[in-house]
Amino acid sequence: MTNLSAPTRISVGAYLATRLSQLGAPQLFGLPGDFNLSLLDEMLAVDGMEWVGTANELNAAYAADGYARIRRGIGAVVTTFGVGELSAINGVAGSFAEDVPVVQITGMPSTSAQTAGALLHHTLADGNFDHFVRAYEQVTAASVVLKTATAPADIDRILLTALNESKPVYIGVPADVAVSLVSGANLREPLELFGSNARQLERFTETLRQAVYSAVSVGVLVGPRVHRRQLEPIIRSLADAPGVYIATQSGSKAILDESHPKSVGTYLGAHTQSDDARRAIDEAPLLVLAGTIMSDLLTGFFTHRFDPEQAVELATTWARVGETTFFGVQLEDSLRILDEVIQDARLDALEPIILKPAEATRSVGGRTDAGPGASIVGPLSHETFWRHLQGFLAPDTTLIAEAGTSFFGAIDLRLPDNCDLLGQPVWSSIGYTLPATLGVCIAAPEKRAVLLIGDGSAQLTVQELATILHRGHTPVIVLLNNGGYTIERAIQSPEAVYQDVTAWNWTELPAAFGAGDRAVTVTVRNGGELAAALAMATETTDKLVLIEAILPPLDSPRLLTALGAGLSEANAPVMPSGSPALVAPSTV
Known part of the structure; x- marks a missing residue:
């Protein structure tokens, strides 16, 4: 096995595997194919990396998605070019729709074969090797086909995009690039989420404080993006404050223990379990939408009575208070500041809503x-x-x-x-x-x-x-x-x-x-x-x-x-x- 504690030169495949391991994703889901065999050999030579072979590539993408949701981190799927990656694309599209940072890694034909337009198997026999990466551009936040000279920087950039946007990404690795040696200097520092823009965060904090201090109570509707960011502790802190009700969308059910007295269960518009629970959100003096997705099945087919435009909205990389949007504000920071402001406010005490x-x-x-x-x-x-x-x-x-x-x-x-x-x-x-x-x-x-x-x-x-x-x-x-x-x-x-x-x-x-x-x-x-x-x-x-x-x-x-x-x-x-x-x- 290879010791990568302080590498100087390292293969591109091993570099990618090391980054995934550092991000808490040492399992690789997928299937072998002739164009990814060298890549797999390099990745699995890294200490701690584990191969999880699946029955087909679609299942591999689904498994990586489930893994990433529970780990609250990245999941990785490795396929071969063309037939393998197209089998997986439905699963990756689901990860995009549901904000799950899955890394689709495709072993590709060699750079020379692609340059020559060789009529290889697993291609459309037209000499064009860009068809499938273009398809993945529609269902990923970023994509790249690696070149040896820029591979470390491109890998880091793509993985950071997956982390910060909670979306899947695509990495194509030509067979010759997978075994090429590059500098491992970047691996000495782990990848971390981008921080919020300090000025925007300051403006958001002041605007939010004015909104909360003007309210007598707050309803918080929690969506699945909070779960993706591992922010459950902040939701629990909010629930312990006076003057707050917490409801969840169906995609984030039980993000707060449903036995908590401030939990009003799952909000589904007209199909919410009780009228009291629905009113806690629809008629909240101040409504906060935290990491929500306002799609049909998450809103009871748009039967919600609240106006999202009048709410405080905390998205993955921005926040909005009424008509003012603050770009560059990460959900981690906006939710933390909401908790701090509510803890300082003197909101009315609320009675628990009993669900049946x-x-x-x-x-x-x-x-x-x-x-x-x-x-x-x-x-x-x-x-x-x-x-x-x-x-x-x-x-x-x-x-x-x-x-x-x-x-x-x-x-x-x-x-x-x-x-x-x-x-x-x-x-x-x-x-x-x-x-x-x-x-x-x-x-x-x-x-x-x-x-x-x-x-x-x-x-x-x-x-x-x-x-x-x-x-x-x-x-x-x-x-x-x-x-x-x-x-x-x-x-x-x-x-x-x-x-x-x-x-x-x-x-x-x-x-x-x-x-x-x-x-x-x-x-x-x-x-x-x-x-x-x-x-x-x-x-x-x-x-x-x-x-x-x-x-x-x-x-x-x-x-x-x-x-x-x-x-x-x-x-x-x-x-x-x-x-x-x-x-x-x-x-x-």
């Missing part, structure tokens, strides 16, 4: 439980399912919930203390969470990972179950089997043939993937069987547990039904004036 999670977990569209007996022996419904899951969840759990049924059911849960919810509500690419669970297990092995995923979503990326098993990880996987795409059924044409998926024998998959005695599987069809399976999962911590829960195709949690109706309305065709009206599709 049991009321929120009712299902819509399926059978209504007639009583305790029915919920134990009758066919499993969402109402029964989520009630049992609520009782199963323990503190220090990482709950991973797939887009659709799983995520919107999980939003209504009351998570125990020190839990995380990982989902993808902005990009919503189905199949994301199973590979992301691999990244989560590597990033936070001290927490039990619990994955909720539907049968349709799992069929896209289930190969990564093999990697999870063979690395010895022991998550609980609850597979909601309702025979198809429930969220799509909730939007339009629930009986259409395209809503169905092929039936699989889910409980046999771990054995097919070589699990041996490292997995326990069970199928449940009613509340009694589910309760027994969850009790078994609680006791079984040394093996992967797969619980297949059979649910009705047209049953769904209340949030999925409500948001499905919103999607149905949003996606409805707009007829030209004077055209005959179309019959609206049936929905549930």
